[in-house]
Ligand code: SAM
C-alpha cells in the first residue's frame with residue numbers, strides 16, 4: 287500500500303484562521319491526507335496567513351523562506367513537497383506571492399479553500415495555481431465534515447465560524463477587502479455542526495466571526511435570526527456546557543443579545559468588545575460609527591443584566607492624527623471600564639485602506655511609547671481583576687494537560703486560564719476550584735472537592 291500523504295497546516299493570526307485551518311485539513315482527509323505536526327515531513331505545507339498588520343505579513347514571507355528550505359531538503363531526497371499559501375495574505379497579494387517566491391505552488395484565497403482537493407490534484411501535474419476570485423458557491427455547503435477522531439484530537443473546546451466578512455469599513459482595516467462582504471450561515475447548519483462536535487466530546491463552543499454580533503443567518507421559519515436567537519438554539523444542544531462568541535462590534539450589541547446574557551446559563555459572562563480608542567475624534571476618523579458614550583452605554587446595558595461580566599477589548603494607538611490628548615482619553619476609558627485584559631496594537635498602515643493615505647501619520651517612536659504606557663495600564667487592571675479571584679471558588683472547565691506532570695489547564699467562565707493538579711480523567715469536567723494564587727497570565731487553583739472521575743459522566747449516570 288502506498289504511504290499516506292501528509293499535510294501540515296500552519297495558522298497565523300486570528301481564531302478564524304485556526305478554524306479555517308482545521309476545515310482545510312478536514313477537506314483534504316477524504317483525498318487521503320493525514321495531518322502531521324512536523325513541517326519537514328509533510329508532502330503538503332499550507333500556510334494559512336494573516337495580513338491585518340504589516341508585521342503579520344513579514345512573518346509570512348519569512349516563514350515561506352523556512353518552508354522553502356524543507357522543500358529543497360525533501361527534493362534532495364527525491365521527495366516532492368508542495369507549498370500552498372492560503373488566507374488573507376493570499377487573498378490580498380495573489381500572484382505576487384509566486385512571483386516573489388517560486389517555491390510556492392498554490393495561492394488560495396480565504397473563500398476558496400473548499401476547492402483544495404481539486405487544486406492539489408492539479409498541482410500534482412506540475413501546474414502553479416492562483417485561486418483568489420470570490421466563488422459563487424458557499425464553501426460551507428461543500429466542505430467535508432470533520433471526522434469524530436479529528437474533533438476529539440482538537441480538544442473539548444472548539445471554534446465554529448458563524449459569520450464572515452465585514453461591511454463596516456473602519457478606515458484602518460483590511461478585513462472588508464480580504465474577507466469580503468458580511469455573510470451569515472443558516473442557524474440549522476450551525477446547529478448540525480455543533481451537535482456533531484458535542485457528540486465527539488466537545489463541551490465548549492465559541493462562535494466566531496469578524497463581526498459576530500452582526501450575525502443574521504436564516505432561521506428555521508425562513509426569517510433571519512439574530513446572534514441571541516442562534517445562542518438560544520445552541521444552548522439546547524445536549525453536552526454543550528459553555529457558549530461564547532467573538533469578535534463583537536459595539537454598534538451591534540443589541541437588546542436580544544444582551545437578554546441572552548441574562549437568560550442562558552451556558553452563555554459565559556465574558557465579552558470581547560473592541561473599542562480601538564477612547565477619543566471621539568479618533569473614533570470618527572477611524573469610521574467606527576460609535577462614540578465613546580455609545581460604547582460605555584453598551585457596557586452599562588450588559589452589566590445591568592450580568593454584573594459579574596468580564597470585558598476585554600482591542601486598542602490601536604498612533605492612528606493618523608492622534609494627539610497626546612486623544613491618547614489620554616484612551617487611558618481614561620481603560621480606567622473607567624476596568625477591563626479584564628486587552629489586545630493593544632500600534633497602528634500599521636495597510637495598503638489600499640483610507641487611513642494609509644491620511645496626513646499626520648504618527649512617528650513610530652511616539653506610537654511605541656504610547657503602546658507601552660497603555661499596556662502597563664491594562665496589565666495593572668488585569669492584575670487587579672485576577673487578584674480579586676484569590677480565595678474564591680470558581681467553576682472551571684478542565685481542558686487539557688498542563689506543562690507539568692499531573693497538571694491540568696482549564697478556563698474560568700471569564701476566560702482566565704487556571705492551572706490545577708488533577709487527574710487526566712477530569713478533562714472535560716466543569717468543576718469548582720478554589721483559586722489559590724495568580725501569575726502573570728494565569729490563575730492557580732485547587733480542587734474544591736476531591737474527584738477522580740469526570741463530573742459530567744457521573745452526573746449523567
Ligand atoms: N472586527 C473586530 C472589530 O470590530 O474591532 C476586529 C477584527 S481585527 C481582525 C482585530 C484587531 O486588529 C482590531 O480590533 C484592531 O485593533 C486591530 N487592527 C486592525 N487593523 C489594524 C491596523 N491597520 N493596525 C493596527 N491594528 C489593527
Ligand code: SF4
Nearest residue numbers: 452454455456459461
Ligand atoms: Fe475591521 Fe472590525 Fe472594523 Fe470590520 S468592524 S472593518 S473587521 S475592525
